[in-house]
Amino acid sequence: MPTKTIREEFVKGLWDENPIFRQLLGMCPTLAVTNAVINGFAMGLATSFVLIFSSVVVSSIKKLIPNQVRIASYIVIIATFVTMADRFLAAFFYPISKELGPYVPLIVVNCIILGRQEAFSSKNTVGRSLIDALGMSLGFVLALLILSSIREILGMGTFLGHQVMGSWFKPWIIMVLPPGAFITLGILLAIALQIERKTKSRR
């Protein structure tokens, strides 16, 4: 299976297999917490932390786990890191932890994480799994940043809490509300698909 180079293994998470724009995984946090850049970024980092550590652990003990109980084992491992991330945020970044609320514990059911364990870490070496997790995480964080930047700038006229739009700008409140998430994601997916089509026809 390892026909890809290490570099390809990393880069695929950014575009070709980007968890959000190409695989459409992990939509719940993507839609829910991207109303402000800081929230999207914190969510991205927390998810990355869980994904990276779970991938390393799963790929290093994959031979010990009987096939029948693999999903249960993966979930316990993922849940451990999720709880760690949750406690860490509550201890050191309390306001962000309150803002993200139930979405941090919900990382445990983020399909990106279980999906990568099942599709990649359980079949590949520790090193490759780490590279894969890093690439996927970066792809996820970037996607969340794009989404949350658009929503925060249009919805509140701010970026990371700093006013970036002039006083002429009237915030489009809908962009920070749930419909804004769907609209933004829809448009971004359409753009991603368009780019993909263009590059494909050129190949």
Added chain:
Amino acid sequence: MSLSTRMVAVLTSVGLLSGGFLAGVGLLTKERIALNKQQEIEEKISAVVPGTYSIEKFYEEKDLTVYGGKDKEGKLIGLAIHASGMGFQDKITFMMGTNTSLTKIFSLAILEQTETPGLGAKVDDKKSFLRFWENKDCSSILTLRKPAASSPEELGTSEINTITGATITSEAILNTANSSLERVRQLIKEGKVSSEGQDAN
């Protein structure tokens, strides 16, 4: 080793390892989290009992804590009732500021809630819910206004507004508020909560 023994062994050890690991993480972060919560509680007390300079904890039991807010001279100016009750999804915890004789609610602040975003979660929103709690007469039982009124002026002196689409959440807070007011009155009678102070009206 047979397959079933191996399955049991693997799942047990994965569970034990992660449990032990988390116990360690819990110990390390516990104090810090408690401190954060304490700070938030103090902030909310100052918000619901205007003019609070120092805080004294009077009484604590399951789901109910009573604090006293004092001004610079150390005179009691109001009570802050920290109460929790079951909402639609999970417990809702709030802080309610009242005058010392429990006849008037200054305001309400939400500490914890996990209600449905867009519906029940509006309890934490000033415009849709919290402003309807300001300066309410709580000498008699608070009642719920349903269907919802659009401005605080339309409500009776001890009437609380419903959030449209989240009656259960609104009722939950109202019931918790009523029962905790009742309980605090009893505590004052028993002398467990002080009510010595001048009512700001």
